[in-house]
Amino acid sequence: MKIIACIKQVPDSEAKVKAEGGQVSWGDAPLVINPFDEYAVEGALQQKEATGGTVTALCVGPESAKEALKHALAMGADEAILVSDAALSDLDTVGAAKVLAAAIKKVGDADMVVFGRQTLDNGAGLTPPQTARLLGYPMLGLAGSIKVEGSAVTVERVLEEGRQIMKANLPAVLSVVQSIGEPRYPSFMGIRKASKANIPVWSLADLGISAPAVVVTRSELITPPTNTREVEMITGESPAEIAEKLADKIIAEKVL
Amino acid sequence: MDFELSEEQKVWQKIVHDFAEKELRPMAREVDEKEEFNWEAFRKAGPVGLAGMSIPEEYGGSNVDMISNAIAFEELGWGCGSTALAFTAHNGLGTSPIALYGSEELKKKWLPIVSSGKYKLGALALTEPGAGSDIQGGVTTRAEKDGDEWVINGAKMWNTNASIAEYIITLVRTDPKGGSKSLSMILVPTDAKGLSIAPAEKKMGLRGSPTHSVTYDNVRVPLGNLIGPEGRGLQQTLTTLDAGRISIGAISIGLARAAMEAAIQYAKDRKAFNQSLADFQAIQFKFANMEMEIELARTYIYKAAWLKEQGRPYSKEAAIAKLYATEMAERVIYDAIQIHGGYGYSREYGVERMYRDARLMTIGEGTSEIQRLVISRHVLA
Numbered sequence: 001m002k003i004i005a006c007i008k009q010v011p012d013s014e015a016k017v018k019a020e021g022g023q024v025s026w027g028d029a030p031l032v033i034n035p036f037d038e039y040a041v042e043g044a045l046q047q048k049e050a051t052g053g054t055v056t057a058l059c060v061g062p063e064s065a066k067e068a069l070k071h072a073l074a075m076g077a078d079e080a081i082l083v084s085d086a087a088l089s090d091l092d093t094v095g096a097a098k099v100l101a102a103a104i105k106k107v108g109d110a111d112m113v114v115f116g117r118q119t120l121d122n123g124a125g126l127t128p129p130q131t132a133r134l135l136g137y138p139m140l141g142l143a144g145s146i147k148v149e150g151s152a153v154t155v156e157r158v159l160e161e162g163r164q165i166m167k168a169n170l171p172a173v174l175s176v177v178q179s180i181g182e183p184r185y186p187s188f189m190g191i192r193k194a195s196k197a198n199i200p201v202w203s204l205a206d207l208g209i210s211a212p213a214v215v216v217t218r219s220e221l222i223t224p225p226t227n228t229r230e231v232e233m234i235t236g237e238s239p240a241e242i243a244e245k246l247a248d249k250i251i252a253e254k255v256l
Numbered sequence: 257m258d259f260e261l262s263e264e265q266k267v268w269q270k271i272v273h274d275f276a277e278k279e280l281r282p283m284a285r286e287v288d289e290k291e292e293f294n295w296e297a298f299r300k301a302g303p304v305g306l307a308g309m310s311i312p313e314e315y316g317g318s319n320v321d322m323i324s325n326a327i328a329f330e331e332l333g334w335g336c337g338s339t340a341l342a343f344t345a346h347n348g349l350g351t352s353p354i355a356l357y358g359s360e361e362l363k364k365k366w367l368p369i370v371s372s373g374k375y376k377l378g379a380l381a382l383t384e385p386g387a388g389s390d391i392q393g394g395v396t397t398r399a400e401k402d403g404d405e406w407v408i409n410g411a412k413m414w415n416t417n418a419s420i421a422e423y424i425i426t427l428v429r430t431d432p433k434g435g436s437k438s439l440s441m442i443l444v445p446t447d448a449k450g451l452s453i454a455p456a457e458k459k460m461g462l463r464g465s466p467t468h469s470v471t472y473d474n475v476r477v478p479l480g481n482l483i484g485p486e487g488r489g490l491q492q493t494l495t496t497l498d499a500g501r502i503s504i505g506a507i508s509i510g511l512a513r514a515a516m517e518a519a520i521q522y523a524k525d526r527k528a529f530n531q532s533l534a535d536f537q538a539i540q541f542k543f544a545n546m547e548m549e550i551e552l553a554r555t556y557i558y559k560a561a562w563l564k565e566q567g568r569p570y571s572k573e574a575a576i577a578k579l580y581a582t583e584m585a586e587r588v589i590y591d592a593i594q595i596h597g598g599y600g601y602s603r604e605y606g607v608e609r610m611y612r613d614a615r616l617m618t619i620g621e622g623t624s625e626i627q628r629l630v631i632s633r634h635v636l637a
Contacts, residue, residue: 074267186271188305188318195264 001053001111001148001170004104005044005077006131007037009061009068010121019221026121033068036116038183041072043146043176044114045184051148054078056107060088060099066199073194074186080197081107085204087211093122095212097130102207104135112153115175117142125175132173140166144179259555265324272328275304276335284336287464288609291456293420294339294464302373306332306343310352310499315367317355322499322561326506330554333510337613338464340510341620342377344503345416345465346370349496349621350378353425353441357484357492362443370422376446379421381412381470382493388414389626391427392436392490397472399428399442401479406442408475416620418453418468421446426472427489439489443481450475461612499564500621501574505557505581508617509550512585515592515610516546522596522605533595542591549588553581572634579627582617589614 015029033041044055057072057080059065069080083103091099104110113135118125132139143155144163148170157164158177186194204211234249236242250256261269279297287294301307304318309325311317320328325347332340351370354362370378387394397410408428418424423445431438444451450473456466484492520543523533533539560577563570589611593600600607618624 070267074271185275185300185304186267187303188268188309188320188324189313191264191267191271195262195267 001047001051002107002109003044003047003053003055003112003114004107004110005037005041005055005057005072005114006100006128007040007057007059007068007072007116008034008119008121009059009065010034010119013120019223022218022221024218024221031064031067033071034116034119034121036118036120037068038071038075038116039176039178039180040114040116041075041077042183043143043174043180044112045076046181047112047114047146047148048076053111056081058100058103058107059083060091060096060103063201069199070191070194070197071186073197074190075184076187076190080199081202082199083202083207085211087204090214091212092214092216093124093126094130094215096127097134098209098212099204099207100127100131101134102209103202104131106202106207111170112148113137113171113173115173117175117177128173128175135171135173138168138172139174140168140172141175143174143176146174146176146180261323261327265321265327268320268324269327269331271304272306272331273334275300275306276331280332280335280339284338284464285603285606285609287336287338288461289463289603291463291466293342293466294336295420297336297339298343298377299373301343302371307346307373307377308351308367308371309347311355311367311371315355315363316371317351317367318371322502322564323558326502326557326561329503329506330510330513330557333507334514335510336464337507337511337610338462340507341462341613341616342417342420342465344500344507345379346377346421348500348503349380350417350421350425352499353380353483353492353496354378354443356495357441357488358443359480359483361480362483366423366443376422377417377420379415379417379424380496381415381418381424381426383412383414385411385413385469389623391493392439393434395427395429395439397426397428398432399426399430399440402476404479405476406479406481408442408444408472408477410472412470412472414457414620415468415470416465418446418470419456419466424451424470425483427493430486430489436490437487439493440486441483441489441492442477443483444472444475444477448475448477460615461609462616497621498571498574501578501627502557502561502564504617504621505553505560505574505578508581508585508614509553509557511610511614511617512546512550512553512588515589515607516543516550518605518607519543519546519592519595522599539595542595546588546591549584553577553584557581572631575622575627575630578622579618579624579631582614583624585614585617586611 009031011026011029012032015026018025048055055077057069057077059069060083115128129139140155142157144158145156147154151170154167158179234245283294308317309320312319369375399406399408423443426444430440452471454469526533557577560570560573592607599605
């Protein structure tokens with residue numbers, strides 16, 4: 001089975017967001033593999049171990065994103081591909097999906113494409129279904145477990161309402177959630193392999209597409225209104241008296 | 257000169273740090289209080305390569321370079337002194353003699369097992385009730401040939417990992433006449449008949465790393481369990497200890513760093529006389545000293561590790577690195593407790609445990625006195 005794990009490089013979760021002059025920036029925060037995508041790599045590796053085959057890590061991003069791909073290689077991915085092009089500095093989710101779909105087609109013969117549930121920076125979680133639609137593959141989102149039998153894949157989706165079992169024919173696009181299992185630690189053997197790995201960089205020309213037009217833009221940045229609260233301590237001689245005063249307050253404020 | 261870690265080493269540092277933060281640190285207090293080894297961390301250590309750092313890849317190990325070894329033990333020591341000690345006794349002492357001197361048969365049989373993390377650890381038994389630093393003259397545990405077997409009789413003390421080990425590499429006297437060629441290393445599986453491992457010693461610190469006395473009563477193992485040539489045990493031991501000193505020094509740096517980080521947090525949070533502790537110059541100067549000492553110790557540990565990696569003599573440098581790093585850790589953690597005041601003396605806060613853990617580091621794998629002896633012999637040679 002040929003599995004492609006789509007990953008992104010994002011600012012570390014402790015990064016401080018700066019919003020100045022209508023622009024959002026992460027400052028010089030360290031960049032890491034999107035934590036949700038570590039689950040994608042884990043899920044992909046589990047399927048490789050269960051059914052054989054290969055895992056290719058795929059990333060769209062600047063040259064620095066090779067570090068995120070190396071993390072995936074060190075975890076055990078067989079190969080890594082970076083799509084990088086100066087024309088891709090401003091991508092929304094549809095744009096990212098278009099570039100990923102083109103890259104997935106260029107890789108060719110993918111049986112399964114695995115995403116994390118969302119990214120840590122923008123967090124829309126839209127890229128996986130958009131990519132599925134562009135590829136014409138079924139989309140199985142928020143999978144907590146994956147089982148491949150023959151040419152079909154069955155997942156258990158982890159939803160707010162409960163669990164949902166869904167089955168689709170391969171090839172399919174999946175997004176996975178934490179229930180898939182803790183991502184394995186990269187190993188020293190993996191790091192050694194990753195540091196020697198040659199990661200091909202594909203440009204838009206290599207993919208045969210032009211830079212996708214931006215559909216979503218930020219029109220304005222608004223600081224959330226400040227929320228002022230007042231605290232009033234209710235005192236009294238006895239707990240009963242305090243409770244009575246509190247009850248009166250609650251009724252007076254029409255809380256109940 | 258180049259003071260930069262390689263890309264590989266930087267990534268490794270981050271991964272071992274994450275590992276220590278998730279697998280060691282949350283359990284550090286519990287393993288100390290319950291006196292239990294952190295098995296789960298060892299199970300997870302195998303696939304990362306932390307259980308086979310001295311073992312070639314063909315036998316399932318990660319065979320890390322000596323600087324990566326120092327990096328790993330600093331991070332592990334930062335996470336939990338006990339677990340770090342058990343890991344270094346396993347990697348450095350319990351597996352490297354087989355990897356360096358063992359027969360192909362011994363390597364194939366044992367190294368994949370102990371590097372996997374799925375089973376038990378390795379151990380090395382040197383010290384005896386009447387022999388610590390004086391290995392050459394003091395070891396009385398005897399091994400005699402009988403047919404195609406060695407018959408071992410004697411007793412060992414302060415054996416780290418014995419109860420959690422697959423085997424104990426035992427330093428024995430194979431020539432009763434004595435001298436520098438009278439000792440040998442023999443691998444003794446822990447299920448061997450006649451081998452008794454006593455309950456764990458009651459220790460001041462590092463209580464999550466079991467230490468035992470072990471007795472050998474007509475223990476029989478195949479002649480093939482000899483590690484390296486007969487009579488080379490002393491030299492093999494001294495070489496093993498040189499490398500182990502780098503790891504013990506690195507663990508000490510990790511302990512010191514953890515204590516300093518805790519003290520920084522406390523000093524910033526705690527208010528006294530209307531300002532935070534960190535605003536007092538008396539406290540600031542303590543941090544300056546801590547930072548200076550930790551940086552110096554690490555730089556020198558890396559130097560010793562680098563020399564070993566270059567294949568150059570490093571015995572003196574390893575002694576300096578171990579001596580300085582371990583005594584530094586005691587000073588730094590002493591100050592970290594001082595900054596914490598009464599809370600530092602409480603078991604609620606980790607710094608008292610780090611202090612107890614650090615105390616062993618100036619004793620194990622060559623006392624500070626032995627390190628000074630090694631250094632002075634080089635100076636006065």
